[in-house]
Amino acid sequence: MKIFQKGFNYSQDGPGNRLVFHLQGCNMRCPWCANPEGFERDGALMTDEKWLMPELCPHGAVEGLTLNRAVCRECTGKECIHVYKGKGIYASCEEVDTEEVIRETLSARMMYYDGGGVTFTGGECTLQFDELLTVLKTLKKHGIHTAIESNAAHPRLQELFPYVDCLMADCKLINGEKHRKLTGISNEMILQNIRKAARMHPWVHVRVPLVGGVNNSEKEIGELIAFFQSLPQENMTFEALKYHEYGKKKWRQCGLDYPMDEKAKITADEFRAFRDRIESAGLKYKRT
């Protein structure tokens, strides 16, 4: 498994205290993403200006406080991460055997208190589908509570249902064309998977990242609410996530320009109004 971040949090990504793995690679390119280092399937080279120095690259890719990524794209040795292992240039992720992930998650079970367990998110965790399935099956066998947070675009998502106690699915937009334009992929499979999960999965939590200029218009909110209302509600909860800029620095560290601007920001009133809309539509709102 390629993992770009891991750590515990309390009830932010599933119930109780949870060990959360961020798996490398994503099939979307959401410009508001807070974890851009998770985009590339093979990982990204990240830099820290404070420690960036020419000695870290024998091919001369370090130019002042930046990395000439054109040089990096041609590089096969990747001495920066294999030999020098510095803080100035580093790989966004590490590759860990599924056995090791299983060992770690089992050995950390002391910390899964208050109904906690293990959550896989991303990037998009389902891109490493086979490894994910293997690990989830084993964790379930050991009685560990499991959750995934997914963009729900994977055609085999349903195969994971028996091994996932809590399925968190993102739903950004109902308009397919706009969805494709903003994220890079169609939302057809996503909506289909959410409908399926609503029918079949015992606990589906749908999250909507509320982003100015993306999905905060009356039309887009109305479409989202209407879609949610069309689903069976027994096992469904909903939540809005307010746009933030916590990931901005990481875009730069990955050599990417941050594409969002002030217009993406959501006011507290706007956010509250959206939450109220969800609740007044008879949907169960759950804040995590």
Added chain:
Amino acid sequence: MGKEYEQIQAEEITELARKRFREERETDHLEGWFLAKEIQRRCDEEYNGFADCIRIARTQVRVAEELPLWISDYSIFAGTQDDAFARSYALINPAFRVDSFKGYCDPVAVFGDIEPTGEITQQRIDALKEYNQQTPFAKALNHANELAGELTSEAVFFFEQVSGHLIPDVRPMLKDGINGVKKQIAENRAKETDDSKQLYFEAMEIALEAALVYARRYRNLAYEKAQAAQDEQTRKRFQRMEAALGKVPEYGAENLFEAIQSFLLLWQTMCMEQTPNPYAFSVGNADRIFEPYRAKENTSREMAAALFKHMLVFFNVGDRSWAISQNLLVGGKSNAGEDLTNPTTYALMDAYYDMNLPQPILSAKLHKNTPEKFYREMGRFFFTPGCLTPSLFNDDSVFQILEKASGVGQEDLPDYAVAGCQEPLIMGKDNGNTTNSWLNLGKILELTVNGGVSLITGKRFGPSDAENGYESKWEALQNVRTQFYKNVAYYLERMVECANAASEAIGLLQVPFLSTMMGGVETGVDVRDTKRQGTKYNGSGCLIHGLSVVADSFVAIDRLLAERPQDVERLAEALRTNFEQDTELHQYLLTAPKFGNYVREVDEEAAKIAKKVSEMVSACRNYLGNPFRPDWASPSTHLLYGRWVGATPDGRRAREELNYGVDPLFGDATQGLGFRMLSNMKLPFERFNGGYASHLGINPGYFKSQGHEDKGMEFRDKVINPLFYNPQNEELSPFYLYVNVTTPEMLRKVLAEPKKYAPSGVYIMRIHGTFVNFLDLSPDIQEDIILRLDPDSASM
């Protein structure tokens, strides 16, 4: 409390306590200790020819007779410990600089802490200093220093004579009064055949008289205050004081008021016996000590809290509450697992919360059956900015450790208490000499890696690589662990020799009054006796520094040897030049795995080091042949000793602080609280019978409940239960923790605008085992507190 006292309402008593504290904070000079030392000098001559213990006991009485006494207009109890302290504790002195620290082993350093004033001229100060330089104690202590040679000059180890750091058992004295204890002494003396013990029994009888002298003198002062009172209420207040002093501590106390009054005079006498600076005498299980007296008259929680507020103020000395690390405990369990909280527990907590004083420090004993109410009531401490917070002990583990590692009898386990910061001792029965020795693993690592030469000064402290039989730096580093432990053994031996010599020195200063509360009444032996054991339990402490720096360094060396063996000499040079010429290698070392992130390799290394060094320390013997007790605590000494440690292979720069206690080095644990706890739980706590230190700086934003009480429960569920009472943990659980629930940003705001954020001038923070007024600290220590909040290591 006498019912007639109910005429004064709790609120008024509280207001008096506040005024008394404000008055105490205006005390910017402390000369009582100096006057007492002058009396002692006279008595040395006058009682020359008497046995030491008799001379010392008589001197105590003379000090009690002659020392100027007074009672504040705001007092409801008589007594002070101001005369036992000098304004000399480095860490709470804003003028203190870390690189000026030389330990606490200079017998006359205290004379540098008094300014000539009024009749106390420089000539008098110099004369007394000169006299004290020539005492047998000073000579013996200087001998200990000579044994150390150069080794303490760069803090390979330190040692000190331990004054204070004990928990006297005041219960017999409160119950039966001094008369009752004297009677017991007389009975035991009559049965004793050993002449020297007979003499010591006599000395204790004499020393007890000192407390009665204080009582009589204070009673007269109270009478005068009553006579001079301008209003009826004040008159009654001092009459009540006068009446109590007519009874206690001579006779047993019969209500809470009398018990507190008795306690304060016993405390004053005990501290005066060790003037100056008997740091870290601790109260013990205060709620259990005082509850019987509260219960006698069923004193209300509100009134009991009001009375305790005056008791708490008593522990604050001068303008910066100089008497530090006086520990007071609440809560805990019996051997049968029953919870021992009682109404006094909560009255004490109220008093603490309402007064929010820098001293005495509060500790809470927890166990798996601690009631919800206790956690609910603790919430207000953790979630009020600038409020004191209790340090937390896990009885379920401490009982096991004390029984197995220290040989404590089951009957004594519930009576364990905390001396100073976090050292668990049995109240009234255990002389642990807790701060006797201090071992700097960071410095030993530096000397090991650098062939015995200090990177700080270039001085040679040990054999070179070649002398150790290594032909190259590569070979030396291949064997770094073997050589490190050899060096630890060598320096331990030297340290123990010095530490025992310091104990021999302080043993010359017998303490017959204290000994009456430390088993002397039964044994007829002084608590400090180095030839015969006066207390049921005895040991010596060794505070061990630098665990994670050493573990991280070993792992970094392993990685370098495996991945970049050609860079071994480069490492040596980079360490010598403090990485200034080799940032690339510095980066490489910094990215090696670090303890606290739940990385098996380095966590297991830390556990191995902790186990092995603990065993080595436990194998050392003190002056009575008892084991040293490994104590993985670093009460700001991680900062002071780090100052003498050169760059280390983990990437830590020269002179930077070492890790605190058993915690990761600040900034090195970046994976949050869950992983940090998992790393921590791998440590062999069963070996830490001297104690250990661990701190979490927690962002209050992680706690979402409404109100202090619910947050207290959330704190239990998110911090205490996972760490202390984790059902999945098959090993012995951790047993100590202190927290600061705040953020670095908040503390910087407090420093920038103290009037806005701490209008009272007091903003309490925890610093190692004690809490202090953050605003009283030296800038170095303030910065250390901010650094060690280390938010990434405790994120949730």
